[in-house]
Amino acid sequence: MSNYPSRTDIVTAMRNPLVSFKSQEIIGGSIIQKDSRIIQYSGGYTTVFPFHKQTGNKVAVRLWIADIGDAKKRSLEISNYLENLNNAYFAGFKYIDDAVLVNGTFHPIVLMDWVDGQTLKEYINSNITNTSKILELAKKFKEMAAYFHLENIAHGDLQHGNILIKSDGSLVAIDYDSMFIEPLSGMTDTIKGLPGYQHPARHSNQFVNSRLDYFSELVIYLSLLIYADTPKLWDDYYGTEDLLFSKDDFANPSNSKLIITHLKSVNPTISQLTEKMVEELKATDIAQLRPLEDLLMNRRKVAKDNIFDKWEKQPNQAVKKKVALPNKNDITNKF
Template sequence: MIDERADKSQVNPLRNYPSGSQYALAVQNPALCFRHPELAYATPDLNSNGMPRAISGNFATVFILTSPRGKRVAIKCFTFHTDERASRYLKIAQKLASIDSTTQSQPWKMNFEYLSVGICVAGIWYPIVKMEWIEGVDLLRWIESNHTDSESVRLVAENFLSLAKDLALAGIVHGDLQHGNILVAPDRTLRLVDYDAMHVPSCDGSTNSETGHRNYQPVTRWEGPPTDFDRFSIWIIVISLFSIASDPLLWKLLHDQGGEYLLLAAEDFDDLDTSLSFSVLRCHRDPAVSALSELFVHLVTESTNILPLPVIPDDIAPDLRQTNPMHSEPLTSAKTSASTDLNAFHGRTTLEILAAVSSPLSFVALFSLSAAGVISFYMAVSYFLALFFLITAITLLLRSRREELNRIDASLKTQQLDLSSRSIAAVGIDEMERNYAQLIANESALMSELANARGPTRMRAQKEYARIEIDKNARKSAINDRLNNLNLSKRNACEKLLREQRELWARSQLGFYELSGNSVAGLNPGDKKALKCNGIHTAADFADVHISRSSALLILPDGRRVRIPGIGPKKAEELIAWRRRCESHAQSRYSGTLSATDTKKIANEFKPLEDEIKALEQKLDEDASRRQNAVNSEAKQWRTNHIADNRSKLEILRPELHEIGRNLAEKRGSVEELKHLTNAHKALLLSRSRLSFPHYVRFIHLGD
């Protein structure tokens, strides 16, 4: 939302803005410095010194205020001027308002209101952005507290990728994606803040002076399409988050406490081949981490201006993740479980029904013949035994032809072969586990050695870099003071010339103010007649008065002095007071402005001094840049000399880790498969026990 209401007479006419400390002094009295009702009655958060707590950035200072109803808001006060700020915020607000929140992966948008007449400092109004207060922790502090929770870190990484896709689909470029502008909510969803550098489609063609955080931007200025400006930052954040999710130890190895980055910093982008962090990530034992890092290096090396959105590591190297012991999953087999159809016999055949009916009838007939005396008892016993063995043989034959028994026997035979092969494949896993653990220990030792050696050097470089920056800012502050004084002098010169032009014009208008009626108190008709007799008809006909103790002289425009009968000191004072009122009234009617010629003339008068100050500022920037480049070169030389050996060891260790990891994954899979097969074999044996001969006899006679 944009507040366009502005009193032009009060809005800052120049381009110099207050400093953070000047804003803090003004915020002490919200009722005086704010017009917005929600801000005028709010209370600012205070620091330990009792002053409004300021959160300072490169180009703005943020204050937190609480309304009487307890609602917290943030206000951003700018410390520099841009011509397109108001129009950019209007376009951004319109674009964000057009996005349906229900179609987004998470509620990442922040509500804000741009106030053209926002805050009054030293009698001048400056624009501010009133922002919704968002509950969350910036990404860096969140990782510091949660880097050991791999599941949560991975969820945040996936949410960030989803957020990046939301922005891409909407055609929005944040412009400064970095840890400080990404807040993590309690539910692990993300919120984006700081829209100063945001680009929306309607901003095409506009300029933007912000370049983003140096630890999230390429070394050279982005020259690709505006829609791809965020891609480099997105890759840096995605690589860092997924790497930490895979191996929390990387946070302690590659992040220095107090560092304004995640795992990768600006020094890593200077030379990807000599970067310690990229060396560790490219040689990491998790193939997904190494593949993601390798892909980024390849894309940046080929062309920084063509970067697609990253994909999650699972999609980069799925075949490698399957062989990674850190992510191994049990193999499956189509033969590991028996079908429920094999647990019992189903559906009697005609022969089985005949056998079930004939066998008892045969025994009944035999006993009937024996009881009737047709055959002797001993012959009946002989026939009984013969009939019993015949029926048993027929039953065994019929059972052997059952499909259930044949299928389960075939499955058992196949399982026996699988069990034998898996048992052989699992041989030596204990030794391989020990070898792999030793390789992991060697890798950790190498990375720890690198991190321990790099830490002090990087900290020294960072401290020197910060010292140069502080020195530059201190010296630039003095230059800015000179520039502000110059702008003030320029403004005073413009105001003086405009005042002179206004006074000149007002004097030219005095001829329209006549001595008539009661325009001058205390003058009688005789006095006015005496004035007119001496040529004084209007306020333009005399310039001043000279008053002595007992007499008064009127000073004419040509400098002559005349004494007017009847005009003493008191009436002379009334006359000059009337003339001044006329002049003041005329000046109030003046609506002229300085011409372009006058403005240019004044600008030219101050240009040599302005050029001198700008030259000093440019020289200061160049000197600071040269010193910082020297620090970077020294750090780079140190990395080249001291990291090469350990890096080569890591690169040698990497294929060995992958190879033994692949073999170990296979053996772990074989062990898991052996367990599954053993359990399945037991289940199949149990199923076969339900297909035993007694169960079959019961089945053919009773059908169950």
């Protein structure tokens, strides 16, 4: 589909449900308005409407305003995959073809479960003085990242607007246009994510793969640890498109005041992870990046394990000599 509607055209269509709604999933439903204003959330490639289905259930209706390359195939594969996965880290997600008529042309939608929660930045802002809550958030984020790795999937655009924290503290990732799952192997990496979360090599990455999130995970986890340790930093970054680090920090880490400061942190986890970030920034391809759990491994323990591993694999291992004590009777019998 080469011709995508403008946001204005889509809003006009959504205001006229009797003419525009063609899918049974949304017929009888309505967009949500505040007074006379339609509520919508706009991204670079899509626009999203909070929506009440005929049943009264609140969902999100999402339409494309620009081409992300094989949007239908991506969405169908992800829809089927997430339905089978049935995991709480993801919202319900369903691709529906020819669902809305806009300017005489049928357009697809994605219907998503509505998730009530705070974005990552909203949650941090509400709890910045509560160190234990920020550390608990970091722990839960680390667990989510480990689950993604276990399932060999990547979200592809982990950032503050795409991570929601529900009232019970659980995390939900939303917006799956950049996602990698095995059925999408070989598809183009079109949406690169926010620069303040991405490794510089992401810009030249060609295809989606399971390593898309590795650097973003490090950025988010380390940032949370730093905010728990130094909450006064938050005021400087809340209003930016970054969580903490910026693309300038990544482009020139040796001149980054933020990186230099935290390399010297008295918190060993922060200093070690900042050092790992500098190491990761030397990579020229995201295929060279390591997952968060590997970066968190204790360096001394790894070295110790490597020493013992090498010892056990020696081709001619030293054998402990057995010392046989002489038999007492053998000695006395000689006299």
